[in-house]
Amino acid sequence: MLTVMKNFHINHRHSDEIEVLEISGELDAHTASKLEDSLKTLIDKNRHNIIVNCSDLEYIASAGLGVFMAYIEDVRGLGGDIKLTNMNERVYNVFDLLGFPTLYDIFDEEEEAVKQFQNSDQ
Amino acid sequence: MEKLTRSGEKHSRFELKTLLETSRLLIESRETDFVLNNLLLITMGKMLVPRGAILIQIPGKSEYIITKIKGKSELSEGDTIKIPWGANDFESIVIDPVELDLTPPELFSGQNRGLFFNLKTSNHHLGYLYLSRKGNDQVLSAHEIEFVESLSIISSVAITNSRMFSEMREINRKLDRKVYELNTLFDLSKDFSLMVDRDKIASTFKFALLGQLLIRKFFLIYRPDDKLELMASSGLLRNPNKTEMSQIFELPDDILDLQDEHYKLIPFLKENEIAALAALQMHGKKVAVVGVSKKANKEDLAQTDFNFLQSLGNLAILSIQKTQLLEERIEKERLEEEINIAKTIQKGLFPDTIPEIPKMDLSARNIPSDQVGGDYYDVVQTPDGNFIFAIGDVTGKGIPAALLMANLQSMLHVLLPVDITLGEATGRINNLIHENTPSDKFITFFWAKFYHSESRLNYINAGHNPPLLLRAESDEFEELSEGGLILGAMPTMASYEETDVTINKGDILVLFTDGITETFSKNGEEYDEKRLKKAITENRELKADQLLETIVNDVKEFSDNQLSDDLTLIVIKGD
Numbered sequence: 001m002l003t004v005m006k007n008f009h010i011n012h013r014h015s016d017e018i019e020v021l022e023i024s025g026e027l028d029a030h031t032a033s034k035l036e037d038s039l040k041t042l043i044d045k046n047r048h049n050i051i052v053n054c055s056d057l058e059y060i061a062s063a064g065l066g067v068f069m070a071y072i073e074d075v076r077g078l079g080g081d082i083k084l085t086n087m088n089e090r091v092y093n094v095f096d097l098l099g100f101p102t103l104y105d106i107f108d109e110e111e112e113a114v115k116q117f118q119n120s121d122q
Numbered sequence: 123m124e125k126l127t128r129s130g131e132k133h134s135r136f137e138l139k140t141l142l143e144t145s146r147l148l149i150e151s152r153e154t155d156f157v158l159n160n161l162l163l164i165t166m167g168k169m170l171v172p173r174g175a176i177l178i179q180i181p182g183k184s185e186y187i188i189t190k191i192k193g194k195s196e197l198s199e200g201d202t203i204k205i206p207w208g209a210n211d212f213e214s215i216v217i218d219p220v221e222l223d224l225t226p227p228e229l230f231s232g233q234n235r236g237l238f239f240n241l242k243t244s245n246h247h248l249g250y251l252y253l254s255r256k257g258n259d260q261v262l263s264a265h266e267i268e269f270v271e272s273l274s275i276i277s278s279v280a281i282t283n284s285r286m287f288s289e290m291r292e293i294n295r296k297l298d299r300k301v302y303e304l305n306t307l308f309d310l311s312k313d314f315s316l317m318v319d320r321d322k323i324a325s326t327f328k329f330a331l332l333g334q335l336l337i338r339k340f341f342l343i344y345r346p347d348d349k350l351e352l353m354a355s356s357g358l359l360r361n362p363n364k365t366e367m368s369q370i371f372e373l374p375d376d377i378l379d380l381q382d383e384h385y386k387l388i389p390f391l392k393e394n395e396i397a398a399l400a401a402l403q404m405h406g407k408k409v410a411v412v413g414v415s416k417k418a419n420k421e422d423l424a425q426t427d428f429n430f431l432q433s434l435g436n437l438a439i440l441s442i443q444k445t446q447l448l449e450e451r452i453e454k455e456r457l458e459e460e461i462n463i464a465k466t467i468q469k470g471l472f473p474d475t476i477p478e479i480p481k482m483d484l485s486a487r488n489i490p491s492d493q494v495g496g497d498y499y500d501v502v503q504t505p506d507g508n509f510i511f512a513i514g515d516v517t518g519k520g521i522p523a524a525l526l527m528a529n530l531q532s533m534l535h536v537l538l539p540v541d542i543t544l545g546e547a548t549g550r551i552n553n554l555i556h557e558n559t560p561s562d563k564f565i566t567f568f569w570a571k572f573y574h575s576e577s578r579l580n581y582i583n584a585g586h587n588p589p590l591l592l593r594a595e596s597d598e599f600e601e602l603s604e605g606g607l608i609l610g611a612m613p614t615m616a617s618y619e620e621t622d623v624t625i626n627k628g629d630i631l632v633l634f635t636d637g638i639t640e641t642f643s644k645n646g647e648e649y650d651e652k653r654l655k656k657a658i659t660e661n662r663e664l665k666a667d668q669l670l671e672t673i674v675n676d677v678k679e680f681s682d683n684q685l686s687d688d689l690t691l692i693v694i695k696g697d
Contacts, residue, residue: 029313029326036329062306066329069418070356073338097299099336102419 010038018049018117020110024056027064035064039071039082048080051113055086060094068104081105083113140168141272148280152287161277162190165253165270169262173230173254179209179247186249188229193254195230203227205238209247215240215271217250230254237262239274243282251277303430306334307437314441318448324354327438331414332356334434335427339394339415342435343367344442346409353442357415358394366390370411375401378428398423402435410439464494464524471531476501479509480574482625483695485667486511487674488688489637495688496523496565497635498530504571505539512569513586513692514609515635517562526563530555530609534569544571544582548606549614552584556610565609568602568633572625577696579625582618584609587636590651592658594628594696599655602631629696630669632658637687641677649680666693 008031011022019042027035042050052068054060068082075082083105087095095101107113144164148157158176166174173193177186180202188201197203207217207224217238219226226234229252236254240247251274255261262270310330317323324342331340339357343350350367362370369388377384377399385392395415402410412435417423423431472488479501486499496516503509514530516523533554537547548569555565568589570581583589585608588601606618625631634654641649657676661669670693677689 029310029330032329033325036325061309061330062333063310063326063329065333066331067333069332069336069338070329073357094302097295097302098334099417099419099421103336 008034010034012038014047018051018114019047020051020053022053022056024058026059026061027057027067028059028061029063032063032067035067036070039067039075043071043074043078046078048075048078049117050075050080050082051110051117052082052084053086053110054084054088054091057087057091060091062098065095065098065100068100072104081117083107083116085110085113137168137269140164141269141276144273145276148277149283151280152284154281154284154288157277157280157284158190161251161273162192165251165273166192169253169266169270170256170258171253171262172257173233173236175229175252176241176249177203177205177252178249184208189249191229193230197229203229205250209240209242212240215242215274216267235261237267237270239270241274241278241281243278246282248278248281300426303334303426306330307430307433310434311437314437315444317441318445320353320442320445323438323441323445327434328354328356330434331412331431334430335414335423336417336419336421337414338418339396341394341396341413342410342438343370343413344410344439345371346443346446353410362390370399370413371408373399373411375408376428378423378425398428398431400428400431400435402432402439404436404439404443410435461494461521464521465490468494468524468527471528472499473501477503477509479572481577481627481697482509482572482574483666483697484511484692485670486690486692487670488690489674489685490688491519491637491685493519494521494524495519495637496527497637497688497690498527499633499690499692500531500534501692502535502538508574509572510538510569511572511633511692511694512567513589513633513635513690514565514567514569515586515637515690517564519687522563526555526559526565529558530565530567543620544569544580545618545620548582548584548609548618552607552609552614552618556613559610564611567609568605570602577624577626579623579631580620581623582606582620584618585611587634587639589631589633590655590658591623592630592632592662594626594630597659599658625694625696627696630658630662631694632673633692633694635688635690637685637689638673638677638691640687641681641685641689643680644682644684649677653680666695669693669695 008025008027013020013022021038023035072082085107086109087106095106105113105116144160148160151157162174162176165171175188176190178189179186185202185204188197188199188203191197191199205227217240219238220235228234233254236252239251241249241251253270310326313326314323327342332338341355341358341362342353344353350364350371352361352367355361366388373384380391380397380399391413396413397416398414400412401408402412412431414423414431476484476486484501486501488497488499496519498514499512501509501511512534516526530551533551537550566586567584568581568586570579572579581602583603583605588603591600591602602623604619604621606616639649639651639654654673657673661672664672670691673691674689678685
């Protein structure tokens with residue numbers, strides 16, 4: 001089978017109650033399944049407070065955005081959330097164009113998302 | 123503006139300055155709300171007017187929205203009122219309803235003696251600025267009215283600008299989205315073309331759809347033939363069952379917003395908040411249906427979204443069909459490869475060289491058709507120094523026939539050194555074949571042992587086309603048809619009867635399979651035994667190999683080189 005592996009990586013950090021996925025490279029039709037696997041794993045482990053830090057994300061295609069759509073309801077249903085942070089302007093424009101800012105918390109900095117999780121937990 | 127300049131000298135420097143600063147402020151602003159608020163506050167503040175409002179026309183109606191209202195009133199911002207005169211009834215900007223004998227709408231109870239200032243550009247009416255009388259019930263002076271008129275004109279231009287600006291922004295955004303949609307389709311068509319795995323295509327379709335249209339629930343039902351399958355879905359409470367899937371397929375092709383009647387018919391759609399259905403066509407045939415929920419931000423699906431949905435769906439279906447064709451082609455190539463191997467093996471089962479037989483000139487040939495066939499022939503020397511030749515035809519074609527033929531060949535070679543008669547050997551072969559093959563598989567078989575010292579041919583015919591014997595001194599053919607039942611039909615009950623004939627110098631014996639006699643001409647005529655006999659008789663002087671060649675050419679010519687079956691031929695001449 002022929003697969004084209006593009007440059008896309010996920011680095012997983014976690015602290016207390018918050019999981020951080022640092023995604024870098026290009027998130028598109030070929031790499032979307034990687035992110036999907038990571039999100040699924042977190043959900044299966046009952047880790048629902050998820051921050052996706054996009055500081056090194058260079059490109060995102062619709063298929064990449066679709067992964068967030070596919071799991072947001074599950075995560076919120078379990079009392080958690082997926083918050084997005086540190087996007088560069090080009091990536092943010094795509095999110096904005098498709099109407100994501102009305103549905104997702106998008107922050108400039110990861111700390112803001114952390115604070116928000118901490119506040120809502122209290 | 124002319125009025126403004128003419129009366130400009132009368133204005134105090136302060137008023138001019140206000141006008142200038144305000145106009146700059148308003149013109150530069152791109153926010154309608156800011157412009158309107160300033161227009162109202164500045165005019166009320168400067169004229170000492172305690173009540174004022176801004177009314178903006180609802181496009182195409184005589185109704186107006188109270189966009190701003192200051193001062194004690196029972197009405198509030200957002201309420202709508204009617205204006206009993208037309209927007210273009212009056213040339214002037216200021217309208218005094220009392221003077222014109224009109225009944226103005228009651229914006230402030232008991233306070234109807236205010237002025238309406240038409241907010242308009244050269245060709246567009248936007249609404250009105252309403253100012254009541256001054257706090258001391260004084261009317262506005264002509265000079266003050268001019269000032270408000272000027273501000274109204276400037277504000278109208280500013281509002282139009284800001285409206286155009288937001289329209290442009292909106293158009294730009296739509297354009298950006300369109301470009302992005304096209305890019306998505308373009309990228310995905312490239313992505314899909316690299317994918318050979320259905321699941322991967324389905325999951326890419328899913329994520330692209332969810333992401334691009336901002337939806338959470340969808341399904342894609344695929345019906346390549348008459349079989350329905352759920353190819354992809356997301357966010358559903360449960361998958362649709364077969365009945366629901368076929369009901370969904372029965373609905374009209376494209377439904378942008380599903381109605382109660384649909385929901386009543388198929389509750390599954392309502393339970394899963396499916397709002398729209400799109401049909402995907404291939405070569406004019408409906409092959410798939412995509413159902414999607416509303417957008418997650420509650421917006422309705424627009425026609426453009428629907429178009430995107432169909433384009434994306436078509437791409438995915440095309441790719442899936444492509445992978446199927448690819449799989450079929452690979453399978454076909456694999457089969458062809460196997461058949462080629464089978465042909466090679468089969469070819470190896472025929473004798474490499476025909477042994478020299480005393481008192482006999484023998485030539486044999488098998489011409490395979492495109493497929494692997496079930497013809498068989500053999501010529502071998504037995505341990506006692508005599509010779510056996512055999513010919514057979516397995517019913518059917520293809521691999522099963524070839525396998526059975528290979529089986530027969532090995533049985534024959536196993537039995538060859540064993541000291542038993544042809545009759546016994548045939549009985550054993552028949553039993554083995556009967557026990558080990560399906561009941562619809564038979565072999566017609568003829569074999570003979572040639573005792574060369576006596577020129578005696580001892581033969582058994584098990585249901586095979588009788589070999590033709592043409593004696594040197596005769597024009598009549600004898601048929602070698604004695605023996606027994608076709609091989610494989612039933613267990614050996616009665617023994618196979620051996621028959622002896624002598625082969626003398628000049629006698630011709632021709633053994634053949636039905637590939638010869640059942641060859642058809644273009645007109646549908648059969649080559650038949652008659653033609654075979656004629657070919658033999660007319661060429662009886664030829665040596666065995668030449669006679670064989672002549673018969674083969676005659677058959678080929680008759681069929682116009684379109685042989686559909688294997689041909690096998692053994693020609694023997696007494697020497």
